[in-house]
Amino acid sequence: xxxxxxxxxxxxxxxxxxxxxxxxxxxxxxxxxxxxxxxxxxxxxxxxxxxxxxxxxxxxxxxxxxxxxxxxxxxxxxxxxxxxxxxxxxxxxxxxxxxxxxxxxxxxxxxxxxxxxxxxxxxxxxxxxxxxxxxxxxxxxxxxxxxxxxxxxxxxxxxxxxxxxxxxxxxxxxxxxxxxxxxxxxxxxxxxxxxxxxxxxxxxxxxxxxxxxxxxxxxxxxxxxxxxxxxxxxxxxxxxxxxxxxxxxxxxxxxxxxxxxxxxxxxxx
Amino acid sequence: xxxxxxxxxxxxxxxxxxxxxxxxxxxxxxxxxxxxxxxxxxxxxxxxxxxxxxxxxxxxxxxxxxxxxxxxxxxxxxxxxxxxxxxxxxxxxxxxxxxxxxxxxxxxxxxxxxxxxxxxxxxxxxxxxxxxxxxxxxxxxxxxxxxxxxxxxxxxxxxxxxxxxxxxxxxxxxxxxxxxxxxxxxxxxxxxxxxxxxxxxxxxxxxxxxxxxxxxxxxxxxxxxxxxxxxxxxxxxxxxxxxxxxxxxxxxxx
Numbered sequence: 001x002x003x004x005x006x007x008x009x010x011x012x013x014x015x016x017x018x019x020x021x022x023x024x025x026x027x028x029x030x031x032x033x034x035x036x037x038x039x040x041x042x043x044x045x046x047x048x049x050x051x052x053x054x055x056x057x058x059x060x061x062x063x064x065x066x067x068x069x070x071x072x073x074x075x076x077x078x079x080x081x082x083x084x085x086x087x088x089x090x091x092x093x094x095x096x097x098x099x100x101x102x103x104x105x106x107x108x109x110x111x112x113x114x115x116x117x118x119x120x121x122x123x124x125x126x127x128x129x130x131x132x133x134x135x136x137x138x139x140x141x142x143x144x145x146x147x148x149x150x151x152x153x154x155x156x157x158x159x160x161x162x163x164x165x166x167x168x169x170x171x172x173x174x175x176x177x178x179x180x181x182x183x184x185x186x187x188x189x190x191x192x193x194x195x196x197x198x199x200x201x202x203x204x205x206x207x208x209x210x211x212x213x214x215x216x217x218x219x220x221x222x223x224x225x226x227x228x229x230x231x232x233x234x235x236x237x238x239x240x241x242x243x244x245x246x247x248x249x250x251x252x253x254x255x256x257x258x259x260x261x262x263x264x265x266x267x268x269x
Numbered sequence: 270x271x272x273x274x275x276x277x278x279x280x281x282x283x284x285x286x287x288x289x290x291x292x293x294x295x296x297x298x299x300x301x302x303x304x305x306x307x308x309x310x311x312x313x314x315x316x317x318x319x320x321x322x323x324x325x326x327x328x329x330x331x332x333x334x335x336x337x338x339x340x341x342x343x344x345x346x347x348x349x350x351x352x353x354x355x356x357x358x359x360x361x362x363x364x365x366x367x368x369x370x371x372x373x374x375x376x377x378x379x380x381x382x383x384x385x386x387x388x389x390x391x392x393x394x395x396x397x398x399x400x401x402x403x404x405x406x407x408x409x410x411x412x413x414x415x416x417x418x419x420x421x422x423x424x425x426x427x428x429x430x431x432x433x434x435x436x437x438x439x440x441x442x443x444x445x446x447x448x449x450x451x452x453x454x455x456x457x458x459x460x461x462x463x464x465x466x467x468x469x470x471x472x473x474x475x476x477x478x479x480x481x482x483x484x485x486x487x488x489x490x491x492x493x494x495x496x497x498x499x500x501x502x503x504x505x506x507x508x509x510x511x512x513x514x515x516x517x518x519x520x521x522x523x
Binding site: 117118121122149150151152154196197198212214225256257260264267268 | 297362403404406407449450451453454455
């Protein structure tokens with residue numbers, strides 16, 4: 001269904017993602033070179049990666065204390081025919097199959113989050129996964145904050161490294177700064193509430209270290225500008241029904257650092 | 270027979286430069302350093318015009334950091350050569366050493382020479398910086414050219430005497446505690462104020478004063494050599510924090 005502008009609780013993940021409003025993941029992709037073509041392909045060929053399952057379950061059991069989605073498969077891995085059959089059966093029933101060891105891991109991650117004072121405060125007494133839809137000059141935009149407190153949105157991230165410096169790289173590479181900007185802007189536009197935004201990160205391997213990260217205003221402003229760029233590109237693509245890949249550009253020059261390396265090699269002959 | 274005609278940039282009068290600076294600094298395409306800073310842009314445009322650059326080129330090729338203009342080593346070298354001086358740059362890659370030599374047009378027999386090597390970079394606290402680790406020879410080349418040009422023909426540089434990176438960008442202020450997301454979640458908590466990008470590079474931790482500088486400062490303190498040492502540091506292109514340290518330690522004594 002197409003949701004009208006507003007804030008909705010209890011919208012299933014499937015319904016939220018099925019709504020045609022443009023979300024953070026799409027804008028991040030469209031803002032990049034080749035993004036429109038990749039986005040169009042993924043719309044027609046949605047992909048599911050098993051790697052997402054652990055994160056999805058950690059979100060469910062942490063944000064909503066809900067383990068009804070998970071189907072634990074008692075197998076060491078997915079290599080046996082029985083394990084694969086059980087996995088398919090679980091998916092057909094609308095469940096998320098997890099190996100027993102991964103279910104243990106998901107619960108350990110949840111426990112690590114809640115053992116942290118900031119994690120406990122972030123994921124207690126919050127509004128969980130509210131769906132927010134906003135009409136941005138004729139373009140419907142949506143966000144779904146993991147945890148919403150008065151004046152604060154928190155995004156739970158399961159990651160390889162919660163270390164500030166490494167997570168900082170992910171913020172740039174994976175466009176989290178764009179998510180930050182979109183979430184606070186859409187919530188502000190839809191409700192008038194001025195929110196800050198924080199990332200609560202938990203590592204996927206023991207000892208499941210956690211961290212809290214927030215971005216400064218300059219970084220968020222870059223996200224805002226990238227979102228505006230993505231929305232402009234999306235509008236143009238929609239209007240022309242053309243979804244370009246990479247542009248044809250002029251000749252590429254040898255990068256300065258490579259020139260130095262090659263000169264040194266050639267001189268040493 | 271065809272002639273190659275080089276388009277000369279159009280010179281703008283000051284009122285036109287001011288109008289231009291006001292308009293372009295409102296755009297996103299202008300470098301971040303000039304965004305909403307028409308006064309800085311005006312200075313760069315003026316400096317660039319003196320060098321024969323178009324207004325737009327000036328904004329991309331000249332930085333104004335902490336009130337000091339800087340440019341690429343290529344632009345500084347071009348200005349030296351345009352003034353008729355001879356500039357030679359010799360790179361000794363195996364020994365990580367670069368020597369720049371300038372023969373002035375009005376004194377062609379006398380070489381002005383500056384050599385930069387990694388020992389010098391270490392003594393200036395530069396060697397551990399990210400760009401110096403990635404492309405040390407290029408950085409040495411830039412510093413040798415700028416120092417030699419300052420020494421031999423500063424009048425040819427139109428006031429742009431430092432290469433990009435030689436003047437340090439001020440560190441961005443940390444997010445104030447009272448305005449953080451964490452303070453909304455846990456009012457009593459102090460948020461961490463680590464900038465991930467800065468934290469990634471140990472060189473970007475609070476700048477340290479090299480032991481060699483400390484030792485020299487201690488040696489010349491209270492002597493007539495103190496003023497010379499500060500002048501030498503300045504001439505050598507020492508980073509701002511080292512210069513400030515030396516001034517603080519030595520000028521108070523005078």
